[in-house]
Amino acid sequence: MIDYKKFFSEEELIKLTQELVRIPSHKDAENREKEVAEYIYKFSKENGLEVEYQEVDGLRKNVIVNLKGEGTGKTLMFNGHMDTVPPYNMIIHPYGGEVKDGFIWGRGTSDMKGPIASMLIAMLAIKRSHKSMKGNIIFTGVLGEEEQSEGTEALVKSNIKADGAIVGEPSNYEYAIGHRGLEWIEIKVKGKAAHGGVPHLGINAISKTAKLILRIEERLMPKLAERDNEYMGPSVMNFGRIEGGSQPSTVADWCSIKIDRRYIPGESVDSVFKELEDIVLELKEEDREFDAEIIRMDNNFLTLDHLYLMTDPEDPIVIATKNALIQVIGEKPNLTRRRGWTDAALLSNFGNIPTVVTGPGDISYSHTKDERIPIKHLIDYVEIYCRIAEEFCQIQ
Template sequence: MFYNAPMRLLTQIEKQRVCDLLTSLVGINSVVISPEQANHDRAEERMADFLNDHLHKMGMTVELREVYPGRPNLIAHWPGQGGNRSMMLESHMDTVSTEGMTVAPFAAQILNGRMYGRGTCDTKGSTAAFLTALAIAAESGQLPNDKLYYVGTVSEETGCLGAAELVKSGFRTEAAIVGEPTGCRVVTAHKGPLWMEIETRGKACHASVPDEGVNAIEMMSRIVAFVHGPWKEYLQGRRHPMLGASTMAVTMIDGGMMVNIIPASCKASLDGRLIPALSAKETVNDFQRMLAAYLGDDTDFVVTKIESNPPLDCPSDAPLTGRLLELCGRANGQNRPEGVHYFADSGAFYQAGIRTVLFGPGNIAQAHKADEYIEVNQLFQATEIILNLLTEHAGKPILCNAE
């Protein structure tokens, strides 16, 4: 164990190095608003091209795997490095829109110990920390005896499609650290999103004679009552020790044509967040069955769209998890695994059998915000934690249960 070992801290030159890299990453417009826009703008390709060049200079072999035209996942490793065990450091290359930002989105300006700009927090800060730590460890000849990969994915902000395609193609490692703004804490669990669209179908008529029609909006109001009544109670029946209960909320409603017409159709969107014990398929089946029983024969409804992403529930005693928790304990006192309510690429990796945790600098409260920023000291701390994870196992495997 390494509980009492002093942390290897960054030098001033190394601190400047990680700041310079993050400045370069933030300066690349990799905004993805929709898959259609991304296919046209090739925003993620700009990030992939920069990272390709940067990783080649680090001596890594880089493979670009196109997920959609102009939108490649990136996989890098050192040829011939590592033994039989493998792990990846992963972060997504896309960011959300810059619309409404109150700071220059691509300037990476540092003020009062914070670097501002789109992606500083989510999640180019993690990318800079991971790559700087890898580079320093490699240059000093202190890499562990695990086959190390850096992976950059596309389309995390629009459904984690890049990660899903990566595992679909057969890519696997034994363990993974997914870069997200966890405040330099180790996250081992998150919920899985479940999105549904539901439509009620009535009969239109003139609003002056409402009894001659069937009001689809009134039907939908009964579904809203179900979601916030019996269905909420049902979801509360199963809980996760870190995540609590699953949730579901009605987030959009669209109904009616004109003020003087009884609406024949009403549509609603539902956002569910499921604990790992609940599968999306079984939850949808239970929802439809219970809703039909609640409504009886009076309401005609149909679920028109279902989308979901997998949750994360990695054992806290997995080798990589234990070592990362140990280092976080030494660096910031946070040596207990945590759960979060948002989701990330981690779900796809964990579902594929990869022992996965979330870790990175930044506060999730700043992700997607108009004044997005990262605390520079957290950027340094994340780099130090990953660097120590690598160098303290120089020539030895990280992924080994025996010390």
């Protein structure tokens, strides 16, 4: 068994994480992920790795790093998104990258610049080991995952090839082979305005929407509660936003609800919408004044549906991941069954690449006011990623 810790230092891993965190790359930052991609490109070049850009959206580019073996084995992809959510109301310096109490602190440490650092250092450790490798390793630093996943969508549309992939979302030493599909849906209910003193002359869209919500809760929610998948949990729906009307003294002539819908195998985009359409049709038949339109929110995706992830539990990438985790943490890892949507679903469904989600950090720290990542996680995951590659790409 190769001792990969001999081929990288804790200091270079921490420094790489810090430098990535110190570069803002959220949707409101100038040029968004451009400078992070340039840093990864420069870092890879300086360390003797083959690297190239993939154009996606003007100045915004994916960065692809290659570590080639003999070419007679499997190709492993490491995938990590370079963007973060904005700093919002953080109570620490979002771009400080401070080391304190065994953590690195700042926006993106956990989600997911820390995981990117562990992936890149793992590739360097393998390269420095000078061991023979039958397969190849590709790192894909992608943009836009926190928005429309433009980066990974461009990746799969380019017909990139790999036999297995790891998406490094923070996992706390667990791994996921399945997660639910995601749809954002808006339902607009139309009414008729009238003065508040004569409300009978109008049609109150807020009242009609209340009936719609109750009907969904009575008819659809119980059905969802009965649907469950072993690898991703139950089918669920959430009313995330409601707004409508103009002022207290006017009958509301419009109301909108926005829904987050997470679906599982046995369901589809079409079935998700049909179940809501059936309820709207039922209300229209009962009430001639009820008028509603169902809209698929296009800010949830670019062109590819955000389908669920389901990787065969016996696929070689799953076995290699599980074995690597056991070797490093000394016990059987937990299988995460309720994680959020990730780019793994695009790689799996549209790239035909069996994919597992596992990475350093804890998802409970992601997007928070004091985001951080344990340094121990970063170190351990360098070894975990090396051992996944050792088995999957046949390193000897």
